[in-house]
Amino acid sequence: MAEGLLTADSARSLVDSVDAFLLDCDGVIWKGDELIDGVSETLELLRKLGKKLVFVTNNSRKSRRQYSKKFKSLGLEVTEEEIFTSSFAAAMFLKLNSFPPEKKVYVVGEDGILDELKLAGFECFGGPEDGKKNIMLEANFYFDHDKSVGAVIVGLDQHFNYYKMQYASLCIRENPGCLFIATNRDPTGHMTAAQEWPGAGTMVAAVSCSVQKEPIVVGKPSSFLMDFLLKSFNLETSRMCMVGDRLDTDILFGQNTGCKTLLVMSGVTTLPELQDASNDIHPDLYTNSLYDLVQLLQQ
Amino acid sequence: MAEGLLTADSARSLVDSVDAFLLDCDGVIWKGDELIDGVSETLELLRKLGKKLVFVTNNSRKSRRQYSKKFKSLGLEVTEEEIFTSSFAAAMFLKLNSFPPEKKVYVVGEDGILDELKLAGFECFGGPEDGKKNIMLEANFYFDHDKSVGAVIVGLDQHFNYYKMQYASLCIRENPGCLFIATNRDPTGHMTAAQEWPGAGTMVAAVSCSVQKEPIVVGKPSSFLMDFLLKSFNLETSRMCMVGDRLDTDILFGQNTGCKTLLVMSGVTTLPELQDASNDIHPDLYTNSLYDLVQLLQQ
Known part of the structure; x- marks a missing residue:
């Protein structure tokens, strides 16, 4: 049509x-x-x-609260309740699916996802913090991961690296029943006004390739x-x-x-x-x- | 069968x-x-x-020369001429396709690719050096790239980051005729004896998603x-x-x-x-x- x-x-x-x-x-x-x-x-x-x-x-980089502030800074009055982000959707997905409170969430993404998860009462780690961590692929290096991670959420991450890719892969592959959730699969986005940048879809594609599994997508x-x-x-x-x-x-x-x-x-x-x-x-x-x-x- | x-x-x-x-x-x-x-x-x-x-x-992380040394260190006598790596294949692909000598090659990968390209007489950059570079997605940030890049080669890269993803994307998308070459698409590999790690396929998947284009694969x-x-x-x-x-x-x-x-x-x-x-x-x-x-x- x-x-x-x-x-x-x-x-x-x-x-x-x-x-x-x-x-x-x-x-x-x-x-x-x-x-x-x-x-x-x-x-x-x-x-x-x-x-x-x-x-x-x-865009999962910000929480609803941060977005509300961004609207205000641009001269627009928009309440948190009027905003639905893919970071919020990820947290709500876990809530709706009765994600066990004793399990943790590993985040490949930015503060928006961590903030929404914490607001929803989930224990999470990864995010910007793990952007500073490096891998040295040497001889017998064994990379350990937290066996209590029950979900990995992947969103847009300007600090994406090999460390996070392997951490996410190990959780998804080795922790029984671990969920693999993508905020969205946009290949690109106007992260700055000047040009297009790689979107969350690129991080999702990398992790999905590594674990040979398709994610649950919660965003559009x-x-x-x-x-x-x-x-x-x-x-x-x-x-x-x-x-x-x-x-x-x-x-x-x-x-x-x-x-x-x-x-x-x-x-x-x-x-x-x-x-x-x-x-x-x-x-x-x-x-x-x-x-x-x-x-x-x-x- | x-x-x-x-x-x-x-x-x-x-x-x-x-x-x-x-x-x-x-x-x-x-x-x-x-x-x-x-x-x-x-x-x-x-x-x-x-x-x-x-x-x-x-595995594109090493050149043929470096692989010959690795064989020797493990007690095996293998000559450079007996070794065919995907890094060597990438350089040979450019040679066979008469890649113009005035054009440059941008590398998402490790030393093996850069070494083979240099041995074959091509001007290249990126690789481990760009693993140290960070992107800050701020307001009007405009990321410039070299318009004389005529090929992007993507291989396994333990220093993969958002900077390289965007650099590669801009060259492939905006430089007319720029080649997009993948050493290989292995999703995982035994980069250390202890466990499997994300392979070159994960970096290729990320860049391919960003530019919405499939690469030419030169490895197996x-x-x-x-x-x-x-x-x-x-x-x-x-x-x-x-x-x-x-x-x-x-x-x-x-x-x-x-x-x-x-x-x-x-x-x-x-x-x-x-x-x-x-x-x-x-x-x-x-x-x-x-x-x-x-x-x-x-x-």
Whole structure:
């Protein structure tokens, strides 16, 4: 099915047909630490129209609390409860699956994951701390690991190294029943405004290759996060619109969960990529950036 | 087709029907820095029987020269000319494809790759040196890269980090025509005698995910190395036997190039894995270790 360009008519009809907008952050709201033009006005208008706003990001580097601060620093008022990160999703996945309190969690990732796990009451280690540790592959070197680790969570990690790769591999391979959880599999992301960087998908690919096993994905496009959204807000997915810049995470997530979908070109996806014959993920609508909503609705 | 257990009869018939043995190293000759029992006697016997011996390893950490020294340190006389490493294969691939001398090579890997590239006359950088470099993903950080890089080679790298991942990604994505070469895709290997470690496949998986592109593989099971073997030695592949411990590299390499194949269980593959219904790579013969050849031939 071919997607349609957002027009004054389709923008009005979209806004009339949904009660909530689920918004990706990187590439939709900001790029790195720079707010995308017109985002502030768009969010203000949508709130004025009585729409519920939910921010759904695969970026696991920050906790919900840290994200709320980031929104504030960019001049946007967004509460923790409106933010759903893949780091939060990872912690909630363990909670929902009654992860035993005596087990530990090993983290390949950054503070966001550790913070959410601690907030949820889980004992965890790894993260930035293990980014300082080196491996020297020498003769009879034996690398020991904690046998009480019951889950490994892999997310975006700018301090990713061979130490963490082996630690995660040993836990997953040798600890019976150890879960292998990925926050998400985005290959790249706008970690800085200036350019794209390797995403969590690259760390997940490395660990997955080492253990020859596929992870449980809790971020987009997995529908896991939607369960929490539906529990938190009294809404139907058919009356939600997922807005994002990635086809294989945002738009697929929207489609997997029965939402309407709007692709914006302010992030990683270009129009030629969307329209390429090899692409089989088609949003309902597409436009340049979130701000087009305001401009079209005012026509 | 089911494989056969090596017996006195099949060992004799194997030795009679081949002129050369291609031997994998990790898991066949040694584990880490420990010689596997009976290897010395086996190589001696095969040489006495007039068999040509060729050592074919996917491990790119060392150059041929360094491997020759390693053999010597373990009491085995093996010349550089008898050793074919994936680091050497990477350098030869560039040579064979007339890689322009004014272009540079970026290396995600260890000294073996850099050494072989320099020996072949190519300008290269990266490797262990870049293992010390850190990325700080801050606001407007822009990461620059050398536009004259015409090839990225990815191999096993115990100093793998986010810096190298991004450097490699930028070269492959932004330098027109830049080659993306993998020494090999082994998921794991016996980098130390004590246990298995993540292999080059994990670094390749991470970079491949980031650039959303598959690499050219020059090590096993790619048949690329065989071209050099055939040029170096006047032999037919039907009169060669590939001996290895990995199904997806060694045995597949032997089969891809028309050799007879012998799987040894002294490395990563176990008998249950070989016989599992999900495995579709079957060697002609299998046995516990290389030394069985001596014992069976003496019966």
